[in-house]
Amino acid sequence: MRPALLPAALLLTALLTTAAAPLPKKGEPAITAQTQKSGGVRPAEQLALRFDSADLDFQVLPATQQLKGVATLRFTARAPVSRLLIDLDRNLPVSAISIDGVALPRGGWSNPDGQLVVTLPRPLGTGQSVTARLTYGGTPHVAVNAPWDDGTVWSKTPDGRTWFATTAEGYGCDLFWPCLDFPTGEPGVVTLHITVPKGLKAPSNGVLLGVDQLADGRSRWNWRVKNPNTYAIALNVGPYEEISGTYKSRYGNSFPMFYWYLPGEKAKAEALFAEFAPTLDFYESVVGPYPFGDEKVGVVKTPHKGMEHQTINAYGNAYAKAPEGFDWLFHHEFGHEWFGNQLTAGNWDDYWLHEGYESYMQPLYGLWREGDARYATMMDTQRRPIANKVPMVRGRVVTEEEVYEPSKGGPGQDIYYKGAWMLHTLRWLIGDKDWGDVTRLAVYGRTDPKPGNFRPRFGSTAEYEGFVRQVTGKDYRWFFDVYLRQAALPELVQTRTGNTLSLRWAVPGGGPFPMPLEVRIGDDLRRVTLPATLTVPADTHVVVDPSARILRRSPAIEAYQAWQAEQKAKK
Incomplete structure (x- = not known):
């Protein structure tokens, strides 16, 4: 009362x-x-x-x-x-x-x-x-x-x-x-x-x-x-003034959508509201049903940048325009309805499940909308800030600041971009169908979600690894050991002598890393298991990992990051 x-x-x-x-x-x-x-x-x-x-x-x-x-x-x-x-x-x-x-x-x-x-x-x-x-x-x-x-x-x-x-x-x-x-x-x-x-x-x-x-x-x-x-x-x-509408889901249900905006913003507000339906269709087709269809889709203009408040996402991106053609902040915060509000990590140590997954959803949306070129461009942008200073997961109960603050030993933005790139690599490694089933298990606890047959749930890194094992029938602990529990990335070691090309992985800690690799030899694209020794004519052009499938060490990016730090120090 x-x-x-x-x-x-x-x-x-x-x-x-x-x-x-x-x-x-x-x-x-x-x-x-x-x-x-x-x-x-x-x-x-x-x-x-x-x-x-x-x-x-x-x-x-x-x-x-x-x-x-x-x-x-x-x-x-x-x-x-x-x-x-x-x-x-x-x-x-x-x-x-x-x-x-x-x-x-x-x-x-x-x-x-x-x-x-x-x-x-x-x-x-x-x-x-x-x-x-x-x-x-x-x-x-x-x-x-x-x-x-x-x-x-x-x-x-x-x-x-x-x-x-x-x-x-x-x-x-x-x-x-x-x-x-x-x-x-x-x-x-x-x-x-x-x-x-x-x-x-x-x-x-x-x-x-x-x-x-x-x-x-x-x-x-x-x-x-x-x-x-x-x-x-x-x-x-x-x-606030209000725009509203009804979304008819591919799953057969309908639910209301609302955007609360400030006076004088009507035209810009209408343009943002026009993004709601296609964004919903993307998430429902790639992940699964909107989790809160029995309540609403809600977005509100706020005097701060944004936040994934459940069914009332905060938006403060000033209606910014971007070359990919959609508002990344609206898309990111709204996607947390799946990765954050429906699937909630039970421990802050596992918050790559929120931020890594949701950061990956923006390039995937670019792929869904426009194809491979947009996806590659957006993934390249996310690759540059990956720091690799500390592991993304420590295997113990931690506070929010111990995750988000590098000064407190946290991985910081790596849970966003390194998490996204890890998921990009995993998707290629196990294939789209299995990756989709793993994702739905993580979000809904089942691979056949429909409105009414799931409820919000808590997840963890250990559970996620179990889902990968359950869906693929294979143990990928080596994958998660390298990307989640170690800081440094695996390094591809290439040696070309005469007509021979040798490829192997150098992994921090010396553990196993049986990651396959694509190699383009002339016009021939091969998928090889490492270590590998290939016979390649000396005058044939070779490109290793031509589609950038694998998250691995890049000396070029490390040099770029060092140069950026030098420029910042001079200011």
């Missing part, structure tokens, strides 16, 4: 008494190390909870850049627990908590570092459930450079009206609502009630249940979303 809102007079008084306080700058108020951390090793008490549902009631207060909230959270114990450990930034202090409808005394909770500790009136046994209602609010952390640095983004439209958004992938959902801030902490269902000032709208996740017009001129937007990714809950507030 939703809490009563403050009467208009009391609300106005509260606003007037706080209006003189200075508004927070970017990076303020500061957050603790606990709040900044998302994922990683979690307390046993959190892992013992199944997050059944969350009812989140927000009041967005632009004049003071504050959020007020009431969260009603339901958990079921998988193992006995006597406390609830709920992640929540301490900049949003809790003023009241009730457990199963009974108010706790003031000393019944504490939040010294960003993890709220609630002592239960009675311990929970395995299978027992509890409902906690938290009243909280304050000044949420303002992002420095969203979405790379998370928090709230308070902006203005060109005509001076409020334009507000949240991002939370890096630091986590606890920046603005009480949650379990790790990938498998997804709630089963979330209901949102977002109250905003007069003249503003609040598009959000899932299905719109209705809009309440309040007596003081404000409106309350009510949404419901099933199984949302923990960082995918998003608040978006602005004077």
Whole structure:
């Protein structure tokens, strides 16, 4: 049940008494190390909870850049627990908590570092459930450079009206609502009630249940979303206008599409909206059914670059044009509905499943639209930034920053581009059909997905390797050992003496790497197994791996990267 809102007079008084306080700058108020951390090793008490549902009631207060909230959270114990450990930034202090409808005394909770500790009136046994209602609010952390640095983004439209958004992938959902801030902490269902000032709208996740017009001129937007990714809950507030339509899927179902854009952008918005249907058709034909057809396709213009918020993708690419003829950022974030929201890595260590797969989808879309030349051009662009400094996977539970931040030992952008190139090589190695079946197993848990026969799932690197083995009947551990668990790339060693060409792989660590290779000898294209010694007339032109099938070491790219670094250092 939703809490009563403050009467208009009391609300106005509260606003007037706080209006003189200075508004927070970017990076303020500061957050603790606990709040900044998302994922990683979690307390046993959190892992013992199944997050059944969350009812989140927000009041967005632009004049003071504050959020007020009431969260009603339901958990079921998988193992006995006597406390609830709920992640929540301490900049949003809790003023009241009730457990199963009974108010706790003031000393019944504490939040010294960003993890709220609630002592239960009675311990929970395995299978027992509890409902906690938290009243909280304050000044949420303002992002420095969203979405790379998370928090709230308070902006203005060109005509001076409020334009507000949240991002939370890096630091986590606890920046603005009480949650379990790790990938498998997804709630089963979330209901949102977002109250905003007069003249503003609040598009959000899932299905719109209705809009309440309040007596003081404000409106309350009510949404419901099933199984949302923990960082995918998003608040978006602005004077939005809307384009909508219906998509008729190749799978026989239909579902609504929406784009919320700012006034004055209609022509550009219509051009972007025209990309929705062909993008859907690509993903449905190459991967499988749109995962959230019982809710919606939603995109909203945001005052930050973009983010894969489930069924309400954030878009802030300024309607940029590109030679490939489509908006890569819209395409990338939308594709995360499959690789990120439908398939969610259960551990940040496996997030190449999100970013590697989704980065590969853009060249594949180029191939689907225009053919081999576009695909090759886009793959070449992705090859240049691959750094190979550390392995993409470490085989342990890690935080988001330990993956995305090279300064913290993470592979950084390699989970995007090296991941994409690894998938490119795997697709050639095992063939399109098997690669497609592996992909569908990873995304849906089955090779025959249809609307209604799957639900969002968690995946891992180990599971993915198992899917490759299951589909192909072969063990490709050697492949994943080289590309995921080692930093340096395999090197092709070529020796040509007279009429003899010798080819072999030099692999970091000296392990096996039975990767076949294409060789063009004159006009003859051969697929050979290495090591190989070929008889080639001395005057015959030879091109090894002419279609760039294999992700391998490139001295030319290493020299190019070194030159780039030198040029940057001179500036």
